Amino acid sequence: xxxxxxxxxxxxxxxxxxxxxxxxxxxxxxxxxxxxxxxxxxxxxxxxxxxxxxxxxxxxxxxxxxxxxxxxxxxxxxxxxxxxxxxxxxxxxxxxxxxxxxxxxxxxxxxxxxxxxxxxxxxxxxxxxxxxxxxxxxxxxxxxxxxxxxxxxxxxxxxxxxxxxxxxxxxxxxxxxxxxxxxxxxxxxxxxxxxxxxxx
Amino acid sequence: xxxxxxxxxxxxxxxxxxxxxxxxxxxxxxxxxxxxxxxxxxxxxxxxxxxxxxxxxxxxxxxxxxxxxxxxxxxxxxxxxxxxxx
Numbered sequence: 631x632x633x634x635x636x637x638x639x640x641x642x643x644x645x646x647x648x649x650x651x652x653x654x655x656x657x658x659x660x661x662x663x664x665x666x667x668x669x670x671x672x673x674x675x676x677x678x679x680x681x682x683x684x685x686x687x688x689x690x691x692x693x694x695x696x697x698x699x700x701x702x703x704x705x706x707x708x709x710x711x712x713x714x715x716x717x718x719x720x721x722x723x724x725x726x727x728x729x730x731x732x733x734x735x736x737x738x739x740x741x742x743x744x745x746x747x748x749x750x751x752x753x754x755x756x757x758x759x760x761x762x763x764x765x766x767x768x769x770x771x772x773x774x775x776x777x778x779x780x781x782x783x784x785x786x787x788x789x790x791x792x793x794x795x796x797x798x799x800x801x802x803x804x805x806x807x808x809x810x811x812x813x814x815x816x817x818x819x820x821x822x823x824x825x826x827x828x829x830x
Numbered sequence: 831x832x833x834x835x836x837x838x839x840x841x842x843x844x845x846x847x848x849x850x851x852x853x854x855x856x857x858x859x860x861x862x863x864x865x866x867x868x869x870x871x872x873x874x875x876x877x878x879x880x881x882x883x884x885x886x887x888x889x890x891x892x893x894x895x896x897x898x899x900x901x902x903x904x905x906x907x908x909x910x911x912x913x914x915x916x
Contacts (some may be wrong), residue, residue, distance in 0.1 A: 651903035652854070676879050690888070700899075
């Protein structure tokens with residue numbers, strides 16, 4: 631075998647190596663291309679699905695902002711700014727420091743300790759009905775009732791006539807078989823209810 | 831002259847052919863190393879797309895919020911009438 635033939639053999643081997651490796655590389659690149667096509671399809675779906683989210687969330691935030699403005703305005707109008715801050719701080723401790731959103735001056739108010747004196751339910755009822763005796767108490771004053779054990783202390787919540795002069799008030803009616811006033815017994819008590827017309 | 835030819839043949843076998851094989855092998859390994867990453871990205875994108883299926887429910891949430899705020903506004907108007915101002 632001469633040197634020319636050996637060189638031909640070397641060239642042939644080089645070309646063969648090129649063909650083998652390039653074919654394998656092409657196969658790998660095709661796999662990559664297919665995977666990237668899947669990625670693009672899924673990313674397109676993500677873009678399509680998330681497109682309206684911004685508008686919808688903005689709309690929801692706008693609606694909720696309007697609700698907050700409404701409730702804040704109503705609360706301040708009806709309870710006053712100081713009591714409103716006290717109410718909010720009573721329901722959400724620490725919220726007074728943040729203040730009401732539409733009333734920047736509310737951050738300067740020292741929140742009255744409303745929730746430490748009344749329970750939340752009593753507080754709400756008291757503030758809804760400002761003529762109730764419990765609403766006349768000053769949150770900065772002493773506690774009106776002992777919320778832990780003083781059941782008799784509840785008496786202090788009512789007008790003076792019920793505390794020191796209960797004898798001057800009419801007594802509760804006596805009921806039962808020995809009651810001085812007997813009412814006519816109704817025959818329909820304890821009987822099955824009458825069927826309404828059209829009832830099957 | 832014959833010596834030069836044999837020298838060139840030796841260089842082809844000892845240098846050129848190994849270098850060509852080495853470079854092609856590097857390219858092939860690099861291409862194959864990308865495949866798992868692409869598959870991982872495709873799986874993540876598919877999961878992300880599926881997670882966004884619930885985004886359509888935001889439209890229902892928007893309607894509910896509108897109705898709730900409208901109801902609150904109506905109640906607020908009534909409370910404004912029946913409760914005295916501070």
